[in-house]
Every structure is written in structure tokens, then in C-alpha cells.
Amino acid sequence: MLLANYLFFTSQCEQALAFYTTCGLGRITVLMRHGSHGVPLACEAMRGKVLHARFEGPGILFFASDNHDAEQMRGSAHMLILQDRDETRSLFGALAEAGKVTTPLADQPWGSYYGKLTDQFGVQWMLDCVNRE
Structure with missing residues (x-):
């Protein structure tokens, strides 16, 4: 069993993951976009945004995506x-x-x-x- 966090952004997922890469935490190992892979769009504004990403580095694993209905992050670190x-x-x-x-x-x-x-x-x-x- 492995616990891994999943971060939900409204539109800045890709920029956040690029920032974490420059900080030296690791790199994006999977990146899928809204509007590809046959997944229906929730809204047109999400087209091209991150549908699902996997981020990995030494001792680091988390997932992230952009969601039109994402809530402000709180209660976790x-x-x-x-x-x-x-x-x-x-x-x-x-x-x-x-x-x-x-x-x-x-x-x-x-x-x-x-x-x-x-x-x-x-x-x-x-x-x-x-x-x-």
C-alpha cells in the first residue's frame, strides 16, 4: 500500500508542476490533457488543461490535474x-x-x-x- 496525494487546480496545474520541477522535486512522468483520450470535456474552458498528471522524484510521488470545479486547497500539506x-x-x-x-x-x-x-x-x-x- 502507498499513500499518494492528488492536487486539484482550477487552471494552473502545468505551471505548478513546472515550478516543482525547477525546485528539484522531480518531474512529470505522465501528462494527459482535457479534450484528448476520448474523455468528454466538462466545459470548453478546460480544453488543453491538465486532465491527469503523475509527478515523481526521489522519494516523491503525487498526482495533479486542473478541474473547473476544484475547491481552494486547504486542510492538507x-x-x-x-x-x-x-x-x-x-x-x-x-x-x-x-x-x-x-x-x-x-x-x-x-x-x-x-x-x-x-x-x-x-x-x-x-x-x-x-x-x-
């Missing part, structure tokens, strides 16, 4: 567990670009170097580095 503080700082900075840091990276009472942010696409990320340095 991607949690990345890392081993290196420098990598954690770098990735946190990249994901925070044009987003909002809600918990700055810092040593936490439970022993981790941790921070939380909402990226420019409304996706929440929690980075937890277990290396106490």
Missing part, C-alpha cells in the same frame, strides 16, 4: 522529511518563492529543523529535517 539542513534551507527557499512562509525554518522542541509554507499555487508544504547538526 505535503510533508517532506529530509536529512540535510542545507538541502532543507535551499528547498524551503525555492518553494517559498512568491508564496507565504507560515512557520519559518527553525529548531523545534521535538528536535527537528522544521518550517511550513504555502507556495504560490496554494499548496502547503512542511519541511522537516531530522539532522540535529
Whole structure:
């Protein structure tokens, strides 16, 4: 069994996945578009938008799509567990670009170097580095 998250965007899925690629999280391994593969369009505005995508990298797997009726993202976050503080700082900075840091990276009472942010696409990320340095 594997738990994988599925992100629903209204129209920025492809831009979000490209951003995550530039952050170094991985790459798109499957991309299907609305209006192809014989799937009926929910509305014409969705034509060419992402119907289904798979995103993979080392230790990363999630899915995403554009949906005309997608709700604003809330109540869930991607949690990345890392081993290196420098990598954690770098990735946190990249994901925070044009987003909002809600918990700055810092040593936490439970022993981790941790921070939380909402990226420019409304996706929440929690980075937890277990290396106490």
C-alpha cells in the first residue's frame, strides 16, 4: 500500500508542476490533457488543461490535474522529511518563492529543523529535517 496525494487546480496545474520541477522535486512522468483520450470535456474552458498528471522524484510521488470545479486547497500539506539542513534551507527557499512562509525554518522542541509554507499555487508544504547538526 502507498499513500499518494492528488492536487486539484482550477487552471494552473502545468505551471505548478513546472515550478516543482525547477525546485528539484522531480518531474512529470505522465501528462494527459482535457479534450484528448476520448474523455468528454466538462466545459470548453478546460480544453488543453491538465486532465491527469503523475509527478515523481526521489522519494516523491503525487498526482495533479486542473478541474473547473476544484475547491481552494486547504486542510492538507505535503510533508517532506529530509536529512540535510542545507538541502532543507535551499528547498524551503525555492518553494517559498512568491508564496507565504507560515512557520519559518527553525529548531523545534521535538528536535527537528522544521518550517511550513504555502507556495504560490496554494499548496502547503512542511519541511522537516531530522539532522540535529
